[in-house]
Amino acid sequence: MTRTLLVAGTASHVGKSTVAAGLCRHLADRGVAVAPFKAQNMSNNARVVVRPAGARDDGGEYGEIGVSQFVQSRAARVTPTTDVNPVLLKPRGDGESQLVVGGRAVEHVPAGAYYAEHWDRARDAAEASYRRLASEHDVVIAEGAGSIAEINLHDRDLANVETARFADAAVLLLVDIERGGAFASLYGTLELLPEDLRERVVGAAITKFRGDASLLDPGIEEIESRTGVPVLGVLPYDDPGLPEEDSVGLPGTGERGVYGADDGVPAERAVTVAVPRLPRISNATDLEALAAVPGVRVAYVPVEDAGDRDPLADADAVVLPGTKNAVDDLLALRAAGFDDALRRFDGPIVGVCGGYQLLGERILNASLEGTGDADAVDGIGLLPVETTFSGEKRLDRATVPIDGDASPLLEGTAGTASGYEIHAGRTRALEPVARPLGASSAARGRVLGTYLHGLFDERAVREAFVDAAYRHASRERPDDPAAPSDPASPYDRAAALVCEHLDLGALGEPFDP
Numbered sequence: 001m002t003r004t005l006l007v008a009g010t011a012s013h014v015g016k017s018t019v020a021a022g023l024c025r026h027l028a029d030r031g032v033a034v035a036p037f038k039a040q041n042m043s044n045n046a047r048v049v050v051r052p053a054g055a056r057d058d059g060g061e062y063g064e065i066g067v068s069q070f071v072q073s074r075a076a077r078v079t080p081t082t083d084v085n086p087v088l089l090k091p092r093g094d095g096e097s098q099l100v101v102g103g104r105a106v107e108h109v110p111a112g113a114y115y116a117e118h119w120d121r122a123r124d125a126a127e128a129s130y131r132r133l134a135s136e137h138d139v140v141i142a143e144g145a146g147s148i149a150e151i152n153l154h155d156r157d158l159a160n161v162e163t164a165r166f167a168d169a170a171v172l173l174l175v176d177i178e179r180g181g182a183f184a185s186l187y188g189t190l191e192l193l194p195e196d197l198r199e200r201v202v203g204a205a206i207t208k209f210r211g212d213a214s215l216l217d218p219g220i221e222e223i224e225s226r227t228g229v230p231v232l233g234v235l236p237y238d239d240p241g242l243p244e245e246d247s248v249g250l251p252g253t254g255e256r257g258v259y260g261a262d263d264g265v266p267a268e269r270a271v272t273v274a275v276p277r278l279p280r281i282s283n284a285t286d287l288e289a290l291a292a293v294p295g296v297r298v299a300y301v302p303v304e305d306a307g308d309r310d311p312l313a314d315a316d317a318v319v320l321p322g323t324k325n326a327v328d329d330l331l332a333l334r335a336a337g338f339d340d341a342l343r344r345f346d347g348p349i350v351g352v353c354g355g356y357q358l359l360g361e362r363i364l365n366a367s368l369e370g371t372g373d374a375d376a377v378d379g380i381g382l383l384p385v386e387t388t389f390s391g392e393k394r395l396d397r398a399t400v401p402i403d404g405d406a407s408p409l410l411e412g413t414a415g416t417a418s419g420y421e422i423h424a425g426r427t428r429a430l431e432p433v434a435r436p437l438g439a440s441s442a443a444r445g446r447v448l449g450t451y452l453h454g455l456f457d458e459r460a461v462r463e464a465f466v467d468a469a470y471r472h473a474s475r476e477r478p479d480d481p482a483a484p485s486d487p488a489s490p491y492d493r494a495a496a497l498v499c500e501h502l503d504l505g506a507l508g509e510p511f512d513p
Helices: 016-029 068-076 110-137 158-166 182-192 215-226 283-293 324-338 338-344 354-358 459-473 488-502
Strands: 003-009 033-036 040-042 045-052 062-066 087-093 096-101 104-110 139-145 168-176 201-209 231-236 257-259 271-276 296-299 318-321 349-352 362-364 376-378 385-401 416-429 441-444 447-450
Touching: 003 016, 003 158, 003 201, 016 033, 016 068, 016 139, 016 168, 033 068, 033 110, 040 158, 045 068, 045 385, 045 416, 062 068, 062 087, 062 385, 062 416, 068 139, 087 110, 096 110, 104 110, 110 139, 110 158, 168 182, 182 201, 182 215, 201 215, 231 488, 271 283, 271 459, 283 296, 283 318, 283 459, 296 354, 318 354, 318 459, 324 338, 324 354, 324 362, 324 376, 349 354, 354 416, 354 447
Parallel strands: 003 139, 003 168, 033 139, 040 087, 168 201, 201 231, 271 296, 271 318, 318 349, 349 447, 362 385
Antiparallel strands: 045 062, 087 096, 096 104, 257 296, 362 376, 385 416, 441 447
């Protein structure tokens, strides 16, 4: 019989994704057939995966899931399918989300309409996906969403309450101590749980602790006495390097954040890749491979009030990321004057997916994407292309040829690049353009646009782009420092985190190391 453990939390961003990934890798290392599962996710960071045969009611081969379940599948050493995340909500602004069920987009829905009109269908799809996973695996590691104690949602909490019930899951409850109030959060959460869920809680764990864990002993003793729930461990603040699930890990829309500055390369020898912090940014994980390159600083730049300053004054290159709503983010850039800054910038610019669409001359059928009623919206105008939106959405895994002669940003590069496409809208050239990354790309001079997500994961593409940034900065690129002494993968580091700091023996077989 399949055993299911639900990794739940007292709040969002308490470490559920990391602990779930670590448990998946730990079990996989022990030869256990394990799969991740999250019934309902809310994220604009998605991946394209295969749809299982039992879910292909419309014949589509590919679907999309949240990035965390893609990562957890890798940790579990299984091929991800849409069953690991059967319901995905992709926020697009103004209280509305795109609803994705079984990997396929259904429609754009406000929160109220989702619960009133679509929730029963979503629950049925989630339970069917879980049953397929359970029939093929010995253990399912389910990840909850937000807080398990949202009493206003207990009759429709798919990722927590419903999953625990239809999966007959044991519950491991996580509480983040970084922001304080951990013991109160843990106690209050347990008090507010439905009685049947409260009985399923086998233990709790404190996450993101800095300092001497023994200082928590009196509080742990008291909380165990009051609740009867054992605290199975205290996890230190240690980021294993897994991709972020959503934009919570990014700076806010009005804040600047810089990543990659701890690589030991002096600031005067580094280059800065500016990323406009779009209000509806999606698939920001495309930038993580760049931030890991020694000498590269990935700076998320606020778009607000860009007209009062030059937001790209310190930039050596720019990447326009994906967006869940290209039209409204284009209008936000224009209202802030950021489009003018992009046109003034004379260094390398890459637009990925929605960022590619923004770089074009215009967007047609704009009302299908944005919240207004305009049929056409002028783009930034750095590429001679136009995008037309329709009700169709492209989901595909792709391998494209690299033509290093077609763009100075890929100079000297050849071979192929692999990734995935996930977008609405079709983009066509208005005049002959170079195609450095196949038919779904366009380039002119220092500007390149592509629909290929994950392009910077390809070493050849990444290295060529960084070289272009250094050439523009008239700076000599530093040699890579010596290889780190700990070459463990993020999955292995996540497994080590849970194995070293959680009492897995208390979870019984097959968790007990």
